Amino acid sequence: MKPSSLSGLPAGVGDALEAEGVAELYPPQAAAVEAGILEGESLVAAVPTASGKTLIAELAMLSAVERGGKALYIVPLRALASEKKAEFERWEDHGVTVGVSTGNYDSDGEWLATRDIIVATSEKVDSLVRNGAPWIDDLTCVVSDEVHLVDDSHRGPTLEVTLAKLRRVNPGLQTVALSATVGNADVIADWLDAELVESDWRPIDLRVGVHYGNAINFDDGSQREVRVDRGGDQTAALVADALDTEADGQGGSSLVFVNSRRNAESAARRLGEVTASRLTDDERDELRELASELRDVSDTETSTDLASAVEEGAAFHHAGLASEHRSLIEDAFRDRLVKCVCATPTLAAGVNTPARRVIVRDWRRYDGDYGGMKPLDVLEVHQMCGRAGRPGLDPYGEAVLLASSADTMDELFDRYIWAEAEPVRSKLAVEPALRTHVLATVASGFASTREGLLEFLDNTLYATQTDDAGRLESVTDRVLEYLEINGFIEREWSGNRETLTATGIGHTVSRLYLDPMSAATMIDGLREACADGGDDRSADYAFSGTGVEGDGDGIETSEGEGDDGPFGTYSLSDVDAGAETGAGAGGANGESAGEEKTEGAARELTPLGLYHLVSRTPDTYELYLKSGDRETYEELLYEREEELLGDAPSAYDDVNFEDWLASLKTARLLEDWASEVDEDRITERYGVGPGDVRGKVETAEWLLRAAETLARDVEGVDGDAVLAVREARKRVEYGVREELLDLAGVRGIGRKRARRLYEAGIESRVDLREAEKAVVLGALRGRERTAERILEHAGREDPSMEGVRADRSASAAATAGSASDEDGSGQANLGDFG
DNA sequence: CCAAACCCGAACAGTAACTGCGTTT
DNA sequence: ACTGTTCGGGTTTGG
Incomplete structure (x- = not known):
């Protein structure tokens, strides 16, 4: 056809x-x-x-x-x-x-x-x-x-x-x-x-096999010899073999799937030895260039590790990378510059990044709920294998699983290669899913009675699949009850019909795309903060029945001394000190504008409190506690419990208490970000990648924006609270302390440039419009184009920097001792203005 | 002869990924 | 389950 x-x-x-x-x-x-x-x-x-x-x-x-x-x-x-x-x-x-x-x-x-x-x-x-x-x-x-x-x-x-x-x-x-x-x-x-x-039809042939011993055994019965040196590693042998086999005039690149981020990174480092020896001089130059672009993306260990792997021609790819990292790697891999990418499943279902050879190194992955290493789904392995073979480029694609014994090889054939993918099964009939969709269905008028709701749900895949219609019904009833209790819907009987209507807040929650439980958590927290009687707050915070409550009064003692231990040379109080001196140098009162704004509230609504509030909603993905974290955050909890909203669970209620602490960990990550702590410090401190930090910030931004809307619409939350939420949101959004909010709102100015400008005495947009250009240029490290763009965005009439010479003295104070940071990549450290 | 550097094995810790908002100040 | 890291004990090495 x-x-x-x-x-x-x-x-x-x-x-x-x-x-x-x-x-x-x-x-x-x-x-x-x-x-x-x-x-x-x-x-x-x-x-x-x-x-x-x-x-x-x-x-x-x-x-x-x-x-x-x-x-x-x-x-x-x-x-x-x-x-x-x-x-x-x-x-x-x-x-x-x-x-x-x-x-x-x-x-x-x-x-x-x-x-x-x-x-x-x-x-x-x-x-x-x-x-x-x-x-x-x-x-x-x-x-x-x-x-x-x-x-x-x-x-x-x-x-x-x-x-x-x-x-x-x-x-x-x-x-x-x-x-x-x-x-x-x-x-x-x-x-x-x-x-x-x-259909199983594919435009290019896909051969799937298992490597065991010194050969790949393909599904069509053929074999290909790929020798592994004694003590050598199968993956390396396969990557080398693909590169050494010319098809369309070139060796083939490989995509290696592994089961953890760490494995992806270490595998890339090891495979770099294989790829490095097979690069041309031109490729080496281009890779060096790519590496420096990667380093510029973010000033973190992940970034430099990735860059050094790439210099060797291998790369890793996982969700801890910043999205700029990811797309640089994906593009370079498509262009065949990067010869081998070691990836977690990010690449299996994501954008199109085919390779001649796919190596599924790990076929089991840790799963806490499962209680150990769980074999991957057949579908997932098939998806990975499907990445093999680039249409129009490769004559064929090869997907290879690795086995270390004959038994494993047989198992892999049975489990994955001969196996059909699992059937798809609807997961609709659980409370978290129905909570949000039932509310939305009622709110947007798809159903106005319980029967109408069930009739609507009858159009879902779940309904066509289940033989237990009662289950959907009973979960729906539980959810309706939950929504009613929390004031998101109203149920009214008229005659023998029960009508369902969404309340004003219910509509808002649905439109904000919040899980109703998240909304309920945020509303409760905000109301509590605004409620009369800040005095009996200790009652709210007592660790009920834990025996800990006696400490409530003496908790302040840990302030100041508690910070040193877990984080070595750095502590939150250091940041405070640094920024305060900074603000002082700038000639401003760096303190307490936040307090002024919230002083009418029954209790102080601090950024940490708000970050914690949004972090413990089901819409935030949890940061896990690592060993030693429990103590760290328990201590932090005692130091700052007055800032936290809602009732802390008992320390003996293990599951909930851990969750509470995990949210506190997330909250402090956000607070660090909003206090201009360096990205690499944050990634190191919380054991995450730059991509995770971005993700957390984005989520918090969204939820705080939603919280702001809720705070306006809901009874019992005052205007000061709205302002406090907004400020907390803007601070995470820009990643700056309070005094930089105005500057950071200008396009082209991020947290680093804002701080430098501020240290140079330019503290606001107004200052930007009126300041000496030499000072602006000095604070921006002499980058003329950048300076012009920024002045333009700040609304300056004449942004041209022509003939202006940077006044370095302005920035010198702010950057003492970091003459090397002249690359304009904006990597100022907090330490720079301590 | 002694201390620092080095090496090895045992014990231990840690473990994938994704999307959601609203225009006003 | 597997891998990378840490830690402790023992050995080697250098002055």
Whole structure:
């Protein structure tokens, strides 16, 4: 079937596809066309990765647009949203417009209603439905990418409910679901009233095998000798073998999947020995350049470790990396500059990074709930293997699992290679999932009675899969009760019908996309802070029945001395001291503006208290306590318990107390960030990567913004509290102390530059507009372009830096002894102005 | 002859990943 | 389960 022979597509699309090299549709694509996707038929396509799924979706969407409709493409990851958008934008030449919407990025100002194709994450779509985006009604085609993720216990229910809602709003909606090959694609097709196209066909051959001894044993019975030196390592031998085997004129790169971040890093370091010896001089130069870019991304150990691995031609990839790190690595790997990437599952399902050879080194991963090392799901291993083989570049792809014994080899064949992926099973019928979706369903008017709600839920995959309808009902009842008690919904009997309505707050919570439990936690905390009677706060904070309460009065004693131990030379009081002297030098009263703002409240609402509050909601992913942390944070808890909101659990209530401390740990990470503690210090102190810090900050930002809205809407929370929340939010957002908030709000000024400007006597936007340019330039390390941009953003009439000579004296004081920090990368340390 | 450097094995600790908001001050 | 790190004891090495 030739693309140009297809009817129903916008003019020129068929020819354009052929010009791209699509001479003939792949069999699954042809099957999809036969199933009627060009005429608006719904379809489930369960086919391997990289077998042309996206084109199936494109054909459906483009024909829908040609008929005057509008299409939505739902992706599981934000990174995929931008990737898909870029891909679809090639149709703009044919008059098809594309937009994206994710949590952190909306299409450039252009209102989505005017776009023909919209790409969004499932959560974003859910949120758009809740907020009543007008164009939702106009949709005629929806594509759900990686639909097998409905199986995911956290995010699956959202996808499931969202698809059900979209189909409910628009009964004629064409639904195209793209899935990996799973055990029960037919069930998904049933649920979506769709045709099913199922196939194992792949455009490039994929050979899967197990390496054991000195050879890979492939699934087709063939073998390939790959010798491992005595005491040598299988992975290294396989990576070397791939590199030494020229196919298309080059050796092949490898993607190695391992089960922990640490393993990824150490494997990359080791494999660097293999790749380094096979680099050309040009590659070495380019890699050095890439390494220096990587180092500039963030001033952390992770960053330098990554850079040094990359210099050898190997890299690691995991969620602890900053997103800039990740995309640099992904791009360089695609360009074949980086020869080998050692990754955690981030890369298995994420953006498209194929390799000639995939090595699944670890097939078990630690799982606390499971109580040890749990074998990976078949589906997950298949997804990893599916990354092997780059269409158009590699003649074939190879996926290799590693075995150290003949028994293991047999097990791997049985467990993964011959095995079919697990069936997809809905995870909807659990309280956390239903809590949020029941509220949203009621709030956005999809149901107004208990029966209506159950009827709506009957359209979900769960309902078509379960034979225990009572379970969904009983969980729903529990959830309704919870929502009523917390004031998010009202239940009223009129005659024999019970009506459900969302309260004002209920609506707000639904629109803010909060888990109702998070909202309840935040509301309680804020109310408590504002409640009359700050005096009996000790009552709230007594560690009820633990025997600890007696210490309540003497806790202050630990202040000042407690900081030294766990963190070596550094302590929070050091930061305070540093920043205060800093503020003093700047000639400002660096103290207590925060206190003034909150003095009307019944009790002081401090950033730490608020960070702790949002950190213990179910919407924040927990930071785990490591050994020794328990003592550290117990001590911190005693020192600062007056700042914390809500009732601390008893120290004998092990689980809850640990959670409380873990949230405190997260809270202090945020406080450190908002106090200008260096990124590398934070990563070191909390044992996380730069990517984790960014993630925590982002979450806190979002939740505090939501808290601010709640604080305004809810009874019993006063205006001072709103201000305190806002300030705490802005401080994490910019990562600065209070006195820098004004400066850091200017585009182009981050936490480091703000501090330097401040130390140079430029303390506000107004100062920026009026200060001597020489001083500004000096504070910005003589970077003229940067200085001009900043002045422009600050609204200065004449931002030009032409002919201005930097006044170094201004910044000299602030940067004493760090002459080497002239690279403009903005890596000032707190220590620099101590 | 003694102390510092070095080496080895045992004991121990730690363990993947993802998305969510709203325009006002 | 597995790996990387730490720690302690014993050995080697250098002055």
